[in-house]
Amino acid sequence: MVAIQWAAPALAEKAYLSDIVITNVQDHLLVYFTVKECFTPEMNSAIENGIETTFTFFVKLYEKMEFSFDKKITDLEVKHSIKYDNLKKVYEVRLSERENKAITVKDFEEAKKLMSEVIGLEVTPLSNLREGDDYQLQMMAELDKITLPFYLHYVLFFLSLWDFETDWHTVDFRY
Numbered sequence: 001m002v003a004i005q006w007a008a009p010a011l012a013e014k015a016y017l018s019d020i021v022i023t024n025v026q027d028h029l030l031v032y033f034t035v036k037e038c039f040t041p042e043m044n045s046a047i048e049n050g051i052e053t054t055f056t057f058f059v060k061l062y063e064k065m066e067f068s069f070d071k072k073i074t075d076l077e078v079k080h081s082i083k084y085d086n087l088k089k090v091y092e093v094r095l096s097e098r099e100n101k102a103i104t105v106k107d108f109e110e111a112k113k114l115m116s117e118v119i120g121l122e123v124t125p126l127s128n129l130r131e132g133d134d135y136q137l138q139m140m141a142e143l144d145k146i147t148l149p150f151y152l153h154y155v156l157f158f159l160s161l162w163d164f165e166t167d168w169h170t171v172d173f174r175y
Contacts, residue, residue, distance in 0.1 A: 033118050034117045038164055
């Protein structure tokens with residue numbers, strides 16, 4: 001059984017990954033993590049004005065090889081999207097790892113929590129790992145760039161201020 005936890009420094013000026021946990025269930029390696037400091041006042045305002053926003057999380061797993069290049073086992077891309085419905089006064093969150101089924105919430109803080117957390121992502125079946133071998137899990141998050149009609153660029157110029165991309169975080173572990 002693998003159980004590793006890692007946390008980023010509490011004080012950071014830009015978005016970063018935190019609360020990283022790697023573990024396994026009976027047949028899969030799982031990862032949990034949160035992106036912190038990713039919602040700025042400008043982003044909150046854009047979301048509440050109905051602009052759909054998407055976070056993309058990248059997760060890569062490598063087998064560490066002593067005398068050659070590391071062997072890539074998996075390369076995942078997970079998307080979390082949020083859109084505010086001003087008529088219904090609800091936030092619709094879609095998580096690709098949950099088959100993009102709409103999760104509807106009224107509370108903005110709850111919606112932001114759903115957006116920023118990756119919970120129990122199945123990285124790879126355990127059959128792809130060998131007991132006693134060394135592995136490396138890499139992960140990062142980014143806000144997808146928004147393309148607006150040209151005339152809106154003048155009104156919403158602040159959107160460029162809330163682009164973010166975390167650094168890659170690497171966790172080495174032995175299975």
